[in-house]
Amino acid sequence: MRRPFLSTLLLVTFLLSPGPVAHGQRVSADGGGQTFNYVADQYFSDVYFHFGPTNGTANGLHQYDTQLEDYSAGNIQRQVAALHAYEKKVEGIDPSALDASVAADRQILLNSIRSTLLTLEVIRPWEKNPDNYSSGITSAAFVIMERPYAPADVRLKALVEREKQMPQALQEARKNLKNPPHIYTEIALEQIGGDVSFFQNDVPSAFTDATDAGTKAAFAKSNAAVIEALQSYGAWLKSDLLPRSNGDFKFGAETFAKxxxxxxxxxxxxxxxxxxxxxxxxxxxxxxxxxxxxxxxxxxxxxxxxxxxxxxxxxxxxxxxxxxxxxxxxxxxxxxxxxxxxxxxxxxxxxxxxxxxxxxxxxxxxxxxxxxxxxxxxxxxxxxxxxxxxxxxxxxxxxxxxxxxxxxxxxxxxxxxxxxxxxxxxxxxxxxxxxxxxxxxxxxxxxxxxxxxxxxxxxxxxxxxxxxxxxxxxxxxxxxxxxxxxxxxxxxxxxxxxxxxxxxxxxxxxxxxxxxxxxxxxxxxxxxxxxxxxxxxxxxxxxxxxxxxxxxxxxxxxxxxxxxxxxxxxxxxxxxxxxxxxxxxxxxx
Structure with a gap:
């Protein structure tokens, strides 16, 4: 599930964060597996975790802890461009020059890139699924608070930086969402109360061991802003988005098969x-x-x-x-x-x-x-x-x-x-x-x-x-x-x-x-x-x-x-x- 067993929410493969796109150097088949491994490593840093920092945290890469997915339409287009660039790079590596296991990895990586492009360009949940935003930011907090991989003060400081970006994420949702399926908006409304409660109760209780006064004060401010933003988002979902949620959730046979x-x-x-x-x-x-x-x-x-x-x-x-x-x-x-x-x-x-x-x-x-x-x-x-x-x-x-x-x-x-x-x-x-x-x-x-x-x-x-x-x-x-x-x-x-x-x-x-x-x-x-x-x-x-x-x-x-x-x-x-x-x-x- 990638982080396989919890929820595909942690992937957030279609909701992204700011930064540079992929490098543009040419890749030849010479060097075989070494070339592929270099490109794969670049892809994970330049695209996969760069545009999905929540997934970076979930995978144990804590250099991403202070970042949050940039949910703007412009950033989604930057990710699409980066994905297409890496699709060409991986395609350019001759599988016949690779050992069987590495050749299989090449196909797995290429398929993952193409699946993400299918999601972004055809399925387009960033325009259709309001829960991706509210549950997405909740997940972004959860992966920092759920396990003590660092002292409480260190993790809380990272969470504050991530929380500061969350209200804007919900603003981007308002801009991006276009005629979502009614059931998607209903699910988002069904879960919004739990999201609010999570920030009100679960998140503060997870950091009772924090001792740095400045960080605790900053957290009180950032957490309150997230709660207010989620409550406002929930009200907007109910009064504005739900009445105009008449879209179709069906993928269709061709997209489903792909x-x-x-x-x-x-x-x-x-x-x-x-x-x-x-x-x-x-x-x-x-x-x-x-x-x-x-x-x-x-x-x-x-x-x-x-x-x-x-x-x-x-x-x-x-x-x-x-x-x-x-x-x-x-x-x-x-x-x-x-x-x-x-x-x-x-x-x-x-x-x-x-x-x-x-x-x-x-x-x-x-x-x-x-x-x-x-x-x-x-x-x-x-x-x-x-x-x-x-x-x-x-x-x-x-x-x-x-x-x-x-x-x-x-x-x-x-x-x-x-x-x-x-x-x-x-x-x-x-x-x-x-x-x-x-x-x-x-x-x-x-x-x-x-x-x-x-x-x-x-x-x-x-x-x-x-x-x-x-x-x-x-x-x-x-x-x-x-x-x-x-x-x-x-x-x-x-x-x-x-x-x-x-x-x-x-x-x-x-x-x-x-x-x-x-x-x-x-x-x-x-x-x-x-x-x-x-x-x-x-x-x-x-x-x-x-x-x-x-x-x-x-x-x-x-x-x-x-x-x-x-x-x-x-x-x-x-x-x-x-x-x-x-x-x-x-x-x-």
């Missing part, structure tokens, strides 16, 4: 992808019905699902319940030789940051690949809000039932996102550490949910207290798989006009076996995170890769070796991983 090709190196036709999605959906529905019948033959699958939804911890016990799963997961991974765990340090559980709660139920937030002073990773979980109705709370907590608690812990922590983060130091290049394909990142995490149960976790003595609970855990895993299947279908159908918003919500409920509350949140997310089909898509790619490796290696195949070798490829698209592991260009699906 983004999928650039981000994931998947060029399968969309109609074929829909066939694959429905096939997996129907397979999981049949498996759910089979296991539900074993749980209670007298009930329909929907009745068993309704019962499963009620078996969850109390909201105030949710974080500790997740924490309690770690020991058994770690022991199972080690004793069953699933994958090498590079560290014994566990992630820290905490509540999801306010700017993500409208569209995220759980996430992993590790330190960036270049962070050296604060290496703690956070497992974020969205708790019910204080003003929710009992019905809303019950719907929300149904997402954390006895089964999905396990699959979420597997997905986010062991052996999902957190273990992949622990492998980051072993990734072969800066490109593989910074840029990532979600079919790899989220595909891996989703793949592990089923893989762990298939290998025997979740049985009595390994995560379940009895046979009935073991079956409920399997149902929870399948329910999560159905959620991702529904994302797969909806992502294509929403953005090609085959589903309305309400039809997509209903599809999550009827075919994805989710509550209406979850369906609503998921559909909101899908309007902007258009290609969130990457969970199931990536899982299926990894399962095919594993099957192909088993066929190639026969009796010599070893699951832990397969998983360790997969990790060593970094966050690369599965097409790249396949080439490295199978040494051929066989299809990913």
């Amino acid at each position: 983004k999928l090709s650039y981000d994931e190196m998947v060029d399968t036709p969309l109609d074929r992808l829909l066939e694959i999605a429905y096939a997996d959906l129907h397979k999981n529905q049949a498996e759910f019905a089979r296991v539900a019948k074993e749980v209670d033959p007298s009930k329909t699958p929907q009745e068993v699902l309704a019962e499963l939804a009620t078996i969850h911890p109390a909201p105030d016990k949710l974080l500790s319940t997740f924490n309690d799963t770690f020991a058994s997961l770690i022991e199972f991974i080690n004793t069953h030789h699933i994958i090498t765990i590079p560290s014994k340090v566990e992630p820290t559980l905490e509540e999801t940051p306010p700017f993500e709660r409208a569209t995220t139920s759980a996430s992993m937030d590790p330190p960036g690949p270049f962070e050296t002073h604060s290496t703690k990773a956070y497992f974020n979980v969205t708790l019910p809000e204080k003003d929710w109705t009992p019905e809303h709370i019950a719907e929300h907590m149904a997402e954390f039932n006895v089964g999905t608690i396990i699959s979420t812990s597997v997905h986010e922590a062991y052996p999902g996102h957190y273990i992949q983060f622990l492998w980051t130091p072993q990734f072969p290049s800066t490109v593989r550490k910074v840029l990532g394909a979600n079919t790899n990142i989220e595909g891996w995490a989703h793949y592990t949910e089923q893989m762990m149960l298939d290998q025997g976790y979740g049985q009595p003595g390994t995560g379940a207290k009895d046979e009935r609970e073991a079956k409920l855990i399997r149902l929870g895993q399948i329910q999560d798989a159905l959620l991702r299947d529904a994302r797969f279908v909806n992502s294509i159908k929403l953005h090609t006009g085959q589903f309305t918003f309400d039809q997509a919500v209903n599809f999550f409920v009827t075919d994805g076996y989710q509550s209406h509350s979850v369906g609503l949140v998921e559909t909101k997310r899908g309007t902007a995170d258009a290609t969130y089909l990457y969970y199931t898509l990536g899982k299926l790619e990894i399962m095919k890769l594993r099957a192909d490796m088993m066929k190639k290696e026969g009796a010599a195949f070893n699951l832990q070796t397969f998983h360790d070798n997969f990790m060593r490829q970094g966050f690369a698209p599965i097409k790249v991983v396949r080439k490295a592991m199978l040494h051929d260009d066989s299809p990913v699906l």
Whole structure:
């Protein structure tokens, strides 16, 4: 997610900061990998982090801490020019002169540049999505306050400089936004209260250890200005922007396919992808019905699902319940030789940051690949809000039932996102550490949910207290798989006009076996995170890769070796991983 596991908000790849554009020297293919690495390093400093300093901080590069994205239209055009310049530079490096791994990095970098250009020039969220601004500046503060990579006074001083630029960012939003989709403005309004509260409460409480009087006084002033600017922005959204928010969020088939090709190196036709999605959906529905019948033959699958939804911890016990799963997961991974765990340090559980709660139920937030002073990773979980109705709370907590608690812990922590983060130091290049394909990142995490149960976790003595609970855990895993299947279908159908918003919500409920509350949140997310089909898509790619490796290696195949070798490829698209592991260009699906 790049900073892979929290939110694509941290990328802010289309919202930028001031400074020089790319250098203009010519590049030849002579020197091969050395030339490419030089250009790649230049790109990250001149463009990627230069125009996205929040992402620089998130990646552990603290020379960017005092900077904020320059959200002006003029600066966006400067970034577009810089991207085009580097596109030509990377194109000018002959891939045949590079080693296979470096040639793959060249393609990953080129695709990332083209994806960002597609976002800026065609998708244009800087003109369409008001939440990018309010949540963007909130994220910019969050990445400074969330972990103690430097003394409180040092970080607070940097935050003051960043906060001074935030009111102007919201002014640029007013200039840039043109006829956004109604749902985008609604989401921004839904989250603005959390953004304001974040600056009112969370940010000051994070710096209680600061001692420098001058810095504290400057912070009081800059923070108050940000709060006032956000409140004003929220009022403007409601009174001015919302009534004229009549735009279309749909990407359209051509843009959707291009983004999928650039981000994931998947060029399968969309109609074929829909066939694959429905096939997996129907397979999981049949498996759910089979296991539900074993749980209670007298009930329909929907009745068993309704019962499963009620078996969850109390909201105030949710974080500790997740924490309690770690020991058994770690022991199972080690004793069953699933994958090498590079560290014994566990992630820290905490509540999801306010700017993500409208569209995220759980996430992993590790330190960036270049962070050296604060290496703690956070497992974020969205708790019910204080003003929710009992019905809303019950719907929300149904997402954390006895089964999905396990699959979420597997997905986010062991052996999902957190273990992949622990492998980051072993990734072969800066490109593989910074840029990532979600079919790899989220595909891996989703793949592990089923893989762990298939290998025997979740049985009595390994995560379940009895046979009935073991079956409920399997149902929870399948329910999560159905959620991702529904994302797969909806992502294509929403953005090609085959589903309305309400039809997509209903599809999550009827075919994805989710509550209406979850369906609503998921559909909101899908309007902007258009290609969130990457969970199931990536899982299926990894399962095919594993099957192909088993066929190639026969009796010599070893699951832990397969998983360790997969990790060593970094966050690369599965097409790249396949080439490295199978040494051929066989299809990913």
